[in-house]
Amino acid sequence: MLQGKDDKVIRSNSDIDISSTITGVDNKGNAEIGYAYFKKALYPTSHIVFYEYNDRYYYPLALEFRLIDNNILYLTEELGINSVEKMFQMLTSSMNKEEQWSNEFVAIIVHVKQEPKYCQLLSNDFIIGPIGTVKQRHVYE
Amino acid sequence: MSLNLLHLAHDITNDEYAKMILSSGDYFPGFYRFTMGDRNHEDGQLTVKGLTSRYFEQISLDKTYTRSEWTAFTNKRLAAQDLRNEAHSDYAIFELLDQKYKEWMTAPTEYDIAVIDIDCGVDELVLDQTYFFMGSLIRLTEGKLLIGYDYLRDESTQEIVVDTNQIISYTKQIYGENHKEFFLPADLIASLKFNNDSGYITMTDDSLSRAVISDSNNVVIASNRDVSKHIPIRWAKDILLTDIEV
Numbered sequence: 001m002l003q004g005k006d007d008k009v010i011r012s013n014s015d016i017d018i019s020s021t022i023t024g025v026d027n028k029g030n031a032e033i034g035y036a037y038f039k040k041a042l043y044p045t046s047h048i049v050f051y052e053y054n055d056r057y058y059y060p061l062a063l064e065f066r067l068i069d070n071n072i073l074y075l076t077e078e079l080g081i082n083s084v085e086k087m088f089q090m091l092t093s094s095m096n097k098e099e100q101w102s103n104e105f106v107a108i109i110v111h112v113k114q115e116p117k118y119c120q121l122l123s124n125d126f127i128i129g130p131i132g133t134v135k136q137r138h139v140y141e
Numbered sequence: 142m143s144l145n146l147l148h149l150a151h152d153i154t155n156d157e158y159a160k161m162i163l164s165s166g167d168y169f170p171g172f173y174r175f176t177m178g179d180r181n182h183e184d185g186q187l188t189v190k191g192l193t194s195r196y197f198e199q200i201s202l203d204k205t206y207t208r209s210e211w212t213a214f215t216n217k218r219l220a221a222q223d224l225r226n227e228a229h230s231d232y233a234i235f236e237l238l239d240q241k242y243k244e245w246m247t248a249p250t251e252y253d254i255a256v257i258d259i260d261c262g263v264d265e266l267v268l269d270q271t272y273f274f275m276g277s278l279i280r281l282t283e284g285k286l287l288i289g290y291d292y293l294r295d296e297s298t299q300e301i302v303v304d305t306n307q308i309i310s311y312t313k314q315i316y317g318e319n320h321k322e323f324f325l326p327a328d329l330i331a332s333l334k335f336n337n338d339s340g341y342i343t344m345t346d347d348s349l350s351r352a353v354i355s356d357s358n359n360v361v362i363a364s365n366r367d368v369s370k371h372i373p374i375r376w377a378k379d380i381l382l383t384d385i386e387v
Contacts, residue, residue, distance in 0.1 A: 008164075009144050009161055010160045012315070013314070015315075016323075018167065022144075029147045030144070030145055033144055051150055060150070061299075061373055062161040063149075064373070065162045065277075066164060066165045068167070071276075073372045073374065074374070077368055077369065078365060078369050078372075079241040079245055080241060081241070090238055110146050112150050112151070114150075114151060116150035117151060118299075119150075120371075120372060
């Protein structure tokens with residue numbers, strides 16, 4: 001099952017003022033989603049999900065559309081930002097400047113045994129970065 | 142409230158995936174994307190009339206224009222932004238972003254060009270009509286939802302097999318009276334490719350017709366084809382080419 005029965009990742013009614021971000025992930029890969037009116041969508045932590053398969057990283061297209069706190073493929077594919085460390089610095093700086101928000105980003109790396117569906121394969125040289133520099137959690141299938 | 146990331150990776154159905162994408166419309170589309178309200182025509186940016194005039198000049202007189210002429214409008218806008226960015230909280234990071242941003246805007250070998258009819262949002266999706274939706278161009282054909290649709294080349298980055306009647310009902314259900322704010326008729330109508338600093342426009346008879354019948358209140362935006370042709374959201378941040386005066 002993709003989502004809990006009361007979840008809104010797939011909307012069932014008109015709630016267009018509500019934005020979403022991932023606020024936590026457990027060891028089984030269940031991502032906690034925070035929903036709030038977009039002007040109040042201030043979460044202390046935003047989680048950005050990457051899949052790892054066969055030593056390559058993938059970004060899920062569904063999340064590129066559905067979450068508010070990023071446009072990850074714009075950064076990786078269009079601007080060529082191939083490091084999560086740089087990406088998080090940019091996102092933090094932009095949030096601080098544009099929205100006067102202060103929160104932190106955590107990379108969630110989900111290690112999967114088969115190539116994930118509906119994902120963008122990131123470049124060969126895409127790196128997450130060291131644990132001491134990039135906050136990260138790993139989930140294993 | 143939770144979303145299972147392993148299900149998302151392996152077991153998500155076409156229906157779930159399509160509905161998750163179509164659920165993404167909101168008034169705060171995320172960083173590095175524009176909201177609909179920001180898409181007003183700016184004096185000096187490329188127009189349908191400007192594009193088609195330059196195209197006819199090219200095919201009838203062999204007349205082309207240089208990169209600096211096509212990017213003059215963008216360069217003017219970027220110069221104004223430089224002053225603002227100097228005040229950024231982390232200038233070193235923003236300098237890097239700025240440098241990449243400028244290259245992305247002004248240095249591609251090929252741009253794709255789209256028109257968006259900004260005042261013609263629809264109350265219901267119809268088959269074989271393309272819509273600008275949250276930075277992507279989407280289109281329903283019989284039995285399929287096309288993501289990242291390219292009218293000029295008749296191709297898309299993804300084809301999802303769906304029950305199109307159900308999808309039409311679904312978007313009406315979740316967007317209600319706001320439906321028209323999120324689904325704007327739009328199409329990729331041209332490309333501009335540089336060779337030895339000369340920009341060559343490509344249009345087809347169909348895309349030329351589509352351009353000409355655009356609503357009078359439209360915006361023409363560009364996308365860096367070199368780096369974005371393979372991704373579904375490639376119209377979220379505009380590149381504005383120049384309405385070259387002759």
